[in-house]
Amino acid sequence: MNDNDLKACDRHCVFRAAGSTFAVSGLLVCEIAERPPLVAVPDAPDVLAGLCHFRNEFLPVLDLAHLVGTVSPDSQAAEYILVLTGHDGQWALLIDRGLALEPLEISYAATEGAAQVLVGTASHREDVVQVLDADMMYQQAVSLLEGCWQSSGRDHMHAAGIH
Numbered sequence: 001m002n003d004n005d006l007k008a009c010d011r012h013c014v015f016r017a018a019g020s021t022f023a024v025s026g027l028l029v030c031e032i033a034e035r036p037p038l039v040a041v042p043d044a045p046d047v048l049a050g051l052c053h054f055r056n057e058f059l060p061v062l063d064l065a066h067l068v069g070t071v072s073p074d075s076q077a078a079e080y081i082l083v084l085t086g087h088d089g090q091w092a093l094l095i096d097r098g099l100a101l102e103p104l105e106i107s108y109a110a111t112e113g114a115a116q117v118l119v120g121t122a123s124h125r126e127d128v129v130q131v132l133d134a135d136m137m138y139q140q141a142v143s144l145l146e147g148c149w150q151s152s153g154r155d156h157m158h159a160a161g162i163h
Contacts (some may be wrong), residue, residue: 003125011026013130014099016097020068023129024131030084030085031083036052038051038052039052043149044148045089047062048060049062062141063093067117085113087135088096097121
């Protein structure tokens with residue numbers, strides 16, 4: 001890696017969501033866009049805000065508040081989506097607004113299990129920024145969805161008398 005590659009790796013997208021300031025690796029960010037209409041998914045946990053049609057693709061849109069445990073009544077009022085790319089394609093987070101794309105000096109958090117989404121904290125202007133692991137957030141949401149739908153399927157089968 002050359003110096004430019006290292007600088008690109010250090011950059012984080014800093015944004016406001018669910019009443020707090022967060023950041024994710026800038027390498028995973030595709031864009032910030034106005035929030036398109038969302039379609040609710042039946043039997044989905046609250047972490048999945050819905051699906052949207054964006055640039056000829058259907059994207060799952062996650063509500064960050066439910067992943068980090070800061071449930072805010074304003075999270076569904078978020079005006080933007082942060083579109084990220086992951087191993088399984090693009091997905092999005094509901095956000096209030098984007099703030100910056102710049103290097104952060106991160107104080108790394110002690111890990112408390114495999115599902116930990118918080119990497120650490122950093123300072124951005126006057127704010128404490130919670131730096132998140134986007135891949136871990138996505139995996140945690142997938143796990144919650146799979147668990148919800150599996151139990152929902154068992155409930156429907158049990159109600160229908162299928163064992």
